[in-house]
Amino acid sequence: MSQFFLRAITFAVLALCAASCTTSPLGRRQVSFYSNHEMERIGALSFEKIKAESPRSNDAAKLAYVNCVTASIVGAMDGERASDWEVVVFENAAANAFALPGRKIGVHTGLLNVARNQDQLATVVGHEVGHVIANHSNERVSQAQLAQAGMIATQIVGRSQGLDAEQQQLLGLLGAGVIQGGFLLPFSRTHEAEADLIGLDLMARAGFDPAQSVDLWENMSQGGGGQPLEFFSTHPSHSTRIRGLNQRIPAAQQLREEARTRGVIPRCGP
Numbered sequence: 148m149s150q151f152f153l154r155a156i157t158f159a160v161l162a163l164c165a166a167s168c169t170t171s172p173l174g175r176r177q178v179s180f181y182s183n184h185e186m187e188r189i190g191a192l193s194f195e196k197i198k199a200e201s202p203r204s205n206d207a208a209k210l211a212y213v214n215c216v217t218a219s220i221v222g223a224m225d226g227e228r229a230s231d232w233e234v235v236v237f238e239n240a241a242a243n244a245f246a247l248p249g250r251k252i253g254v255h256t257g258l259l260n261v262a263r264n265q266d267q268l269a270t271v272v273g274h275e276v277g278h279v280i281a282n283h284s285n286e287r288v289s290q291a292q293l294a295q296a297g298m299i300a301t302q303i304v305g306r307s308q309g310l311d312a313e314q315q316q317l318l319g320l321l322g323a324g325v326i327q328g329g330f331l332l333p334f335s336r337t338h339e340a341e342a343d344l345i346g347l348d349l350m351a352r353a354g355f356d357p358a359q360s361v362d363l364w365e366n367m368s369q370g371g372g373g374q375p376l377e378f379f380s381t382h383p384s385h386s387t388r389i390r391g392l393n394q395r396i397p398a399a400q401q402l403r404e405e406a407r408t409r410g411v412i413p414r415c416g417p
């Protein structure tokens with residue numbers, strides 16, 4: 148990409164920032180062109196599409212387990228009620244989970260083989276909800292709109308994968324790594340690190356053991372059932388991720404102790 152083009156994009160970001168920048172929960176400036184209402188509508192539409200195409204699990208024990216963990220995580224967020232969130236367990240061997248704007252959470256049964264206890268499952272759910280809290284979908288789509296080169300790269304990659312424009316957009320919103328042109332990758336690593344830390348605080352506030360987050364990512368890196376879809380091209384290096392978590396675990400343990408003192412002690416299983 149030419150220097151001129153990079154400068155033009157930087158200028159466009161700065162100019163638009165004056166009108167449409169927001170701040171992430173960790174204090175990072177982000178560009179967000181869409182309203183929350185708009186993102187929730189797109190998230191809900193995406194979820195309907197996934198539900199229509201993916202088989203659900205009917206395993207009562209798994210449903211109860213996943214619902215217990217997600218309800219605990221949602222309960223740790225200010226002003227959120229578990230009953231407002233739709234949680235679906237999909238029968239799918241890939242170790243994956245996702246959360247979408249519009250209060251939607253999807254968990255694959257395959258994740259339950261990699262997340263070996265409630266604290267590890269809470270790690271993944273907290274991470275996914277962290278992406279939603281930090282408005283990452285909005286930022287991702289807004290960035291793509293800013294970067295014409297990124298958009299063109301997305302279309303080329305998507306076309307080579309046989310996806311139409313709408314499917315590309317939806318996959319992009321899910322963090323499925325459609326944008327592989329290179330332009331947006333550093334932002335995505337930022338998103339991953341941010342979701343890790345927001346998720347860690349959430350799980351700790353919900354009474355789960357934050358130290359288990361490191362074990363979960365160890366399991367994940369050992370290929371237990373495969374990496375979650377969203378991580379296939381953009382996840383931070385394993386050691387970077389573990390270092391980031393370890394730095395924050397002492398503070399998270401404090402949050403967990405405070406929660407337990409208030410009687411917030413999850414007993415979800417499995």
Ligand SMILES: [Zn+2]
Pocket residue numbers: 274275278322338339342377
């Ligand atoms: Zn993520």
